[in-house]
Amino acid sequence: MAEMDTSSKGGGHKKGPGVKKGKKLSTRIDLTPMVDLGFLLITFFMFTTTLAKPKTMEINMPYKDPNMKVEDQNKIKKSVALTVLLSRNHRVYYYEGIGDDPNVAPDMKSTNFSQKNGIRDEIIAKKKMVDDMKRSGSLSAKDEATILIKPDTTSTYSDLVNILDEMNINDVKVYAIIDISDLEQGWIKETEAANAGR
Amino acid sequence: MPHAKIPRQSTHIDMTAMCDVAFLLLTFFMLATKFKPDEPVVVKTPSSISEIILPDVDIMLLTVDAKGRIFFSIDNKLKRKELIEEISYEKNLNLTEAEKTAFALGSSIGIPFSSLKEYLSSTPEKQKEMDMGAPGVQVDTSVLSVNNELAEWVKVARTSNPKLRICIKADGDASYPNVQKIIKTLEGWKIFKFNLITNLKAIPAGTAAAAAAAGGEKK
Numbered sequence: 001m002a003e004m005d006t007s008s009k010g011g012g013h014k015k016g017p018g019v020k021k022g023k024k025l026s027t028r029i030d031l032t033p034m035v036d037l038g039f040l041l042i043t044f045f046m047f048t049t050t051l052a053k054p055k056t057m058e059i060n061m062p063y064k065d066p067n068m069k070v071e072d073q074n075k076i077k078k079s080v081a082l083t084v085l086l087s088r089n090h091r092v093y094y095y096e097g098i099g100d101d102p103n104v105a106p107d108m109k110s111t112n113f114s115q116k117n118g119i120r121d122e123i124i125a126k127k128k129m130v131d132d133m134k135r136s137g138s139l140s141a142k143d144e145a146t147i148l149i150k151p152d153t154t155s156t157y158s159d160l161v162n163i164l165d166e167m168n169i170n171d172v173k174v175y176a177i178i179d180i181s182d183l184e185q186g187w188i189k190e191t192e193a194a195n196a197g198r
Numbered sequence: 199m200p201h202a203k204i205p206r207q208s209t210h211i212d213m214t215a216m217c218d219v220a221f222l223l224l225t226f227f228m229l230a231t232k233f234k235p236d237e238p239v240v241v242k243t244p245s246s247i248s249e250i251i252l253p254d255v256d257i258m259l260l261t262v263d264a265k266g267r268i269f270f271s272i273d274n275k276l277k278r279k280e281l282i283e284e285i286s287y288e289k290n291l292n293l294t295e296a297e298k299t300a301f302a303l304g305s306s307i308g309i310p311f312s313s314l315k316e317y318l319s320s321t322p323e324k325q326k327e328m329d330m331g332a333p334g335v336q337v338d339t340s341v342l343s344v345n346n347e348l349a350e351w352v353k354v355a356r357t358s359n360p361k362l363r364i365c366i367k368a369d370g371d372a373s374y375p376n377v378q379k380i381i382k383t384l385e386g387w388k389i390f391k392f393n394l395i396t397n398l399k400a401i402p403a404g405t406a407a408a409a410a411a412a413g414g415e416k417k
């Protein structure tokens with residue numbers, strides 16, 4: 001395809017006196033096909049490339065060992081804890097404390113992941129509460145608002161990522177993903193039933 | 199009179215400059231490109247504000263689709279070869295050299311050990327077909343369970359390459375128990391730190407993260 005452009009032959013360029021005419025064949029090549037090829041390859045690479053690298057979220061699970069003694073495990077203070085339960089249809093249930101008393105159902109509220117009046121506001125409120133308590137001296141400076149995340153069997157992976165994202169968004173330093181207990185499953189059902197009646 | 203001497207202007211344009219540009223761009227794309235890895239299933243990952251970029255090497259990818267099927271893959275061809283040799287030995291699969299090479303060159307695995315030999319000896323087209331109906335790698339809540347084939351994959355992969363970073367790429371609609379089983383399996387091997395692959399979303403305004411991103415100017 002590459003044709004030699006010999007147009008300069010009749011071009012009548014003025015040459016220096018010492019230059020022979022026969023050697024003046026222009027070396028110019030028609031580059032159009034080459035450009036075509038170049039752009040074809042560019043197009044190919046543009047379509048196959050993944051410029052945006054996938055982003056990841058790092059997650060640290062609490063250290064767990066079946067042989068760990070109960071008394072060695074970290075205990076968290078009830079007052080700094082907020083338990084968040086994830087349930088079906090992207091609903092979020094939450095209550096203050098850790099729900100350690102099986103006889104007394106905690107004051108469980110229901111919310112969702114929306115931008116306004118969602119779980120974010122609750123997390124911010126909890127953080128503020130812990131900060132206030134730290135200032136007033138009822139909690140030591142080491143204490144941090146702690147969120148216990150307990151996804152139930154009907155929740156989806158996106159719920160988990162969303163709540164972990166809220167932790168990053170709201171700069172919660174201490175949080176953990178914990179298995180939900182049957183008791184809490186029951187509480188969710190009760191809350192669901194109570195809300196449905198309203 | 200001088201006009202008569204000037205020949206008709208050629209319509210040819212000097213393509214050199216354009217060629218330069220084209221090949222410059224071509225070089226850029228060739229160097230910047232990283233081919234999309236062959237994915238067995240379509241996974242729509244949820245979004246997060248996290249901006250950590252996934253490293254290029256030493257990753258173990260656990261893909262979970264919306265139905266909860268798990269696909270396992272690691273990146274390095276040489277490591278894949280080591281991995282399949284170990285798996286073949288431990289599970290008495292009696293894989294031939296060709297089948298091992300097929301594994302090393304292949305992508306994700308989502309089938310049980312029992313049908314691995316059949317899978318690896320098939321043509322790539324047949325493998326794709328099998329991937330469509332693949333049950334996914336079996337997983338259980340305990341690493342000691344015989345059914346927990348993922349635990350075996352993870353264990354062997356980690357011995358062949360201890361630097362492996364484990365990434366979970368799960369569909370947003372995958373139910374939590376499926377993901378939980380993976381997390382439990384990883385915890386069983388004392389892996390408490392791993393990555394979740396997410397899309398990027400904007401940081402919501404007026405939050406702690408937004409303030410941190412702005413250099414702590416607000417609040």
